Amino acid sequence: MEPKFKILEKREDSIKFIVEGIDVAFANALRRTILAEVPTFAVDEVEFFENDSALFDEIIAHRLAMIPLTTPVERFSLDSLELDNYTVTLSLEAEGPGVVYSGDLKSSDEGIKPANPDIPIVKLAEGQRLVFNAYAKLGRGKDHAKWQPGFVYYKYLTRIHVSKEVPDWEELKELAERRGLPVEEKEDEIVITTTKAFYLPRKFEPYEGEKIREEVVPETFVFTVETNGELPVEEIVSIALKILMRKSDKFINELHKLAD
16 A cells, blocks of 8 residues: 555644654654654854853853754755765854844854844843854764754544443544544444543543543544654655665665675
8 A cells, every 4th residue: 555645734843744654664664764763954163263151162062053044955965875975164252241142153054044133142241252153063863962953753643433322422522523533423422533642531441442442443543743843844854765765775786785
């Protein structure tokens, strides 16, 4: 069965979709590829020239590394197995009093800069100065979490069958509709499709198993992907799928070499 995708919800920083026709192994491979293989820019080294602040150099360097940096999709082959060797400099020269924010960083490349300008780095008191150059490069989440493009999780798509013999079954129908879940009402039951998490109130627990049963839809999963801001969320999924394809092709080619 060829995999089929259906988008349930798309926002600026997240996307939720259903994938049909895949098994658990592929679902987890996609999750791991998004987290560990999709490259982004992040600060990797910091050269301090002056730091009179209350924070050590190492603490500021760590904070800089965790600031999401925009990563231009069109300029880099992010789906390749080898990364481009490109470094961008983010410089800062600040004097207190005041708070230094991510938006104060000056980038040598306008396409690569903090995705959010309002992340606080350090507070400087009167007369304190902070001067440094931070060097950012492409990397992958498998090497350090600072290069992870976002967060991803998935669940089985299930259907909850609720018999109308259950007292107050209308309450469950109302709860599901309030959660925005599809509800199908039949003659003797209602069927709730769990495109998102749905928990039964405790009063219904005694009916689970017989009059309330959960059916797992085979080979169908609900994915939620969130971006930190480095990449558009749909690009994260697209790049991950391309990387999976390239790795599979490479593996097959190596097998053919061994066979020969």
